[in-house]
Amino acid sequence: MLVLQDIGKEYGDFTALKNINLQFENGIYGLLAPNGAGKTTLIKMLVTLIQPTNGNILYNGQPILSLGETYRELIGYLPQQFGYYKHYSPKQYLTYLAALKGMDKQEVDSRIDHVLELVALREVKDKKMRKFSGGMIQRVGIAQALLSDPKIVVLDEPTAGLDPKERARFRHLLSSLARDRVIIISTHIVSDIESVANKIIMIKNKELLHSDSVSTICSTLQGKVFETVLSYDDLAVFRQKYLTLEEKQENGKMVVRFKSEKQEDDKWQSVIPHLEDVFLAEYANESTSG
Amino acid sequence: MSLDKNKKIPYPNEKEIDTQIQLILEQGLPQKQSLIASIFEMKNQIGWQYVVLNRGEILFNGLVLFIAIYYLLIVSDIASVYSASFYGLIFTGSPLLFLSLSAYSYYQKYSNHTFELEMTLKYTVFQLLAVRMLFFSGVGVLVNVSLILLLSIKVEFNVWQVLLLSLSGLFLFAGGLLFAIRKGNLFKRSLFFIGAWVAFNLGLLVYTDEHYEKFLVGLPTFLYGVILFASLLLFTVSLKQLFYRKQEEAFLC
Numbered sequence: 059m060l061v062l063q064d065i066g067k068e069y070g071d072f073t074a075l076k077n078i079n080l081q082f083e084n085g086i087y088g089l090l091a092p093n094g095a096g097k098t099t100l101i102k103m104l105v106t107l108i109q110p111t112n113g114n115i116l117y118n119g120q121p122i123l124s125l126g127e128t129y130r131e132l133i134g135y136l137p138q139q140f141g142y143y144k145h146y147s148p149k150q151y152l153t154y155l156a157a158l159k160g161m162d163k164q165e166v167d168s169r170i171d172h173v174l175e176l177v178a179l180r181e182v183k184d185k186k187m188r189k190f191s192g193g194m195i196q197r198v199g200i201a202q203a204l205l206s207d208p209k210i211v212v213l214d215e216p217t218a219g220l221d222p223k224e225r226a227r228f229r230h231l232l233s234s235l236a237r238d239r240v241i242i243i244s245t246h247i248v249s250d251i252e253s254v255a256n257k258i259i260m261i262k263n264k265e266l267l268h269s270d271s272v273s274t275i276c277s278t279l280q281g282k283v284f285e286t287v288l289s290y291d292d293l294a295v296f297r298q299k300y301l302t303l304e305e306k307q308e309n310g311k312m313v314v315r316f317k318s319e320k321q322e323d324d325k326w327q328s329v330i331p332h333l334e335d336v337f338l339a340e341y342a343n344e345s346t347s348g
Numbered sequence: 349m350s351l352d353k354n355k356k357i358p359y360p361n362e363k364e365i366d367t368q369i370q371l372i373l374e375q376g377l378p379q380k381q382s383l384i385a386s387i388f389e390m391k392n393q394i395g396w397q398y399v400v401l402n403r404g405e406i407l408f409n410g411l412v413l414f415i416a417i418y419y420l421l422i423v424s425d426i427a428s429v430y431s432a433s434f435y436g437l438i439f440t441g442s443p444l445l446f447l448s449l450s451a452y453s454y455y456q457k458y459s460n461h462t463f464e465l466e467m468t469l470k471y472t473v474f475q476l477l478a479v480r481m482l483f484f485s486g487v488g489v490l491v492n493v494s495l496i497l498l499l500s501i502k503v504e505f506n507v508w509q510v511l512l513l514s515l516s517g518l519f520l521f522a523g524g525l526l527f528a529i530r531k532g533n534l535f536k537r538s539l540f541f542i543g544a545w546v547a548f549n550l551g552l553l554v555y556t557d558e559h560y561e562k563f564l565v566g567l568p569t570f571l572y573g574v575i576l577f578a579s580l581l582l583f584t585v586s587l588k589q590l591f592y593r594k595q596e597e598a599f600l601c
Contacts, residue, residue, distance in 0.1 A: 105468045126594070127470045135468045141461030157394040160470035202465075 059083055059118060060104070060210060060240055066112035067099050074099045076264050078113070082210075082240045086232055088251030089244040090333075091261040092341050097244040098138055100261070101214045104242065105135045117210075131160060134208035138215050138244075140199035144188035148179055148198045151187065152205055159206045173201040176231055192219035200228065204235070211241045217250050229254050248334045258333065262340055272333050279331035279339060282319060286326045288312045303338050383588050387479055390471060412448040413491065435564040438496075438514055440549040443521035446481075446488035447542065450525070453480055454538065478526070478591040485522050485583070492518060512572035513564065519579035521545055526586035530593060 065078040075096045091097050102108045103115060106122060106129065115122045122129045142151055149170055156166045174180040177197035187195065196219045203211055217225050232241055232254050243251055251258065258275055260268040268275045283303065288296055293312050296302070304315035317339050321328060360368065381389065457463045457473075467473050492514045500507050528541040552560040567575075 107464065107467055123594070127472075130468055131470045133468055135465065137461075137464045139461050139464070141457075141463070141465055143456070143460055143462065154398055155465075155469065157398050158466060158469040158471045158476070160393055 061116045062113065063116065064113035065100075065103065065110045065115065067096075067103065067108070068111045073264050075110075075261070076112075078261075078266050080259065080266070080269055082242065084236065084238055084240060085256035086236045086241045086243065086251070086254050088255035088258045089242060089261075090246065090248065090251065090258055090337060092246055095261050095341075096264055097246075097261065098214060101212055101242070101244050104210075105133055105212050106130065127160075131206070132209040134203035134206060134211045136199045136203040136213045136216055138218075140195065142187055142195060142198065145186060147184045147186055148174060148201070149183040151198065152202055155202050156205055161206050169205055169207070173204045176204065177201045178227065193221060193224055196220055197224065200231075209239050211235070211239060212244075213242070214244045215246075216243060217245065217247060225250065248332075248337050252333045260337075260340065267340060268336075275336055276331045276333060279317065279335055281321075281328060282317055283315065283329050283331040283335050284318055284321065284326040285313060285315050285329050286323070288314055301339060301342050303335050383591060386475075386591065387482070390475060390479065394471060408448070408452050412444065415444075417495065435510070435513060436549070436553040436561050438510060439517040439564060440546070440553065441517075443488065443518050443545070446484050446518060446522055449484040449487065450477075450481055451542075453477070454535075458535070472593070474590050474593040477529075478587050481522065481526060481590075482587060485518065488518050488522070489515065506569070509569050509572060512569060512576050516572055516576045516579055519576065519583050523579050523582035523586055526590050527582060530586050530589040 060082040062078055062080040065080075066076040067074040078100065089097050089100065099108070103110050109123065117125060117129055117132070143154075146154070152170045152173070153166060156170070161169065170183070171180060174183050177200050179194065179197055179201065182190075182194070187198065190198070196216070200213070200216055203213060217228060220228060229250070232243070235241060236254075236256070243255070245251055252272060255272065257269060258272055259266070260275070268278075287308075288311065290312060293305070293314070296314065296316075300316040300318050302314050302316045306313050315329065315335070317335070318326075454477075457466065463473065466476075493511060496507065496510055496514055500510075524545070525538065525541050528537045
């Protein structure tokens with residue numbers, strides 16, 4: 059079990075994270091927040107790339123920093139910017155990483171074939187990676203994160219560059235792997251994790267906002283999300299008054315999904331809130347740049 | 349609940365007890381291996397092909413070796429007309445091959461953005477760097493000694509003294525670089541040390557007229573031996589510190 063106790067990170071006067079308390083057991087955890095909210099900082103602390111300024115991260119009761127290589131052997135990590143050597147083939151690169159991961163030489167070849175099969179790259183395992191598309195490189199990144207059959211899989215923006223078919227395959231893959239390991243996925247794309255995550259972790263103003271199931275988080279907006287039909291002319295005024303969550307054209311009118319504290323008009327139709335609604339409502343005033 | 353008196357309670361035998369005690373001690377009190385043992389264990393696990401040179405490094409350093417030989421020819425030409433710079437140029441240029449091997453290795457990881465991933469693996473980036481720098485220093489010794497022996501055919505000098513001077517230069521640089529990066533920010537400290545080495549030595553060569561050269565020429569061979577021994581000591585101690593450096597501190601200032 060992985061436990062974060064009162065974790066905080068400061069860079070001089072700048073506070074990146076504060077008072078983060080979390081507990082990870084086997085399953086999928088979606089770390090959901092806009093860019094710049096501190097997701098990557100938290101991820102980097104989990105994989106020992108940076109140390110928290112305050113608090114402790116414990117694995118089975120022991121601080122991960124004192125566990126050193128014993129802890130790192132348990133991790134599979136996909137960084138936000140997955141680096142690779144262009145002149146290597148996926149097999150060569152994975153063999154190199156397997157060596158640095160300290161994997162048993164007898165099982166390396168079969169593991170490489172297995173993980174490349176999982177990401178549908180086995181056919182091109184001997185091709186140079188310089189010819190690969192962004193999506194293929196990302197799949198090599200996912201394969202290397204799973205190479206040593208790690209107990210803790212940490213993926214930072216894993217679906218960047220993947221097409222819809224590859225995203226669906228990725229979600230199926232995660233579901234099948236999550237039974238006996240911790241999988242932590244950092245993303246700002248709600249659909250990547252909404253259907254597969256056991257728990258969603260949301261960070262706001264450097265602090266933990268939610269750490270709960272999708273349904274529990276969505277229930278925070280129960281009775282506050284509505285849909286209505288407006289004319290184009292009314293839309294600008296409506297936007298000033300309410301937070302719109304979705305707008306789509308239909309039969310020359312606008313169908314608007316929005317948030318309101320109470321039903322103010324009989325024409326409004328109350329709808330079931332989705333995780334995307336919570337995300338948009340919580341981070342409405344935050345910049346999504348950087 | 350009645351206890352079946354005839355039921356035998358399984359109890360480990362002496363051998364099993366000893367094995368379990370040994371296991372508990374190994375897990376609870378891991379013995380720290382010697383540096384040499386750790387390096388060989390790492391080599392057995394990873395294999396030399398990933399610890400030492402890859403194809404790109406061989407090509408790049410072949411080019412550097414070519415430049416080094418060219419540099420030596422310039423030194424020998426200068427030496428034949430203006431002997432004052434000879435010792436200083438040898439001392440300053442001795443770590444050239446070592447530096448290029450180490451720098452290229454850094455650069456590859458840096459430019460391909462593989463550092464972040466490799467820092468989370470079992471064998472640390474520092475262990476890999478330490479072993480590579482040990483190997484590169486060995487290559488540096490072989491190349492420096494060969495080139496100086498070749499040079500001695502063309503230019504007349506005290507071969508022993510120049511060999512010791514060159515190896516002192518190599519190991520002072522290598523030991524200094526290892527010492528600089530044994531803690532703190534890897535990139536900043538490496539760049540600072542390399543810049544300081546070049547600026548300091550070239551500054552002395554250019555601005556002290558012949559005093560620096562006279563100082564280098566005037567040092568007795570014995571003293572060069574002492575300097576070489578001290579720099580080897582610095583190299584070994586710093587190598588060990590880098591090898592056992594905690595992975596988690598690489599980008600800290």
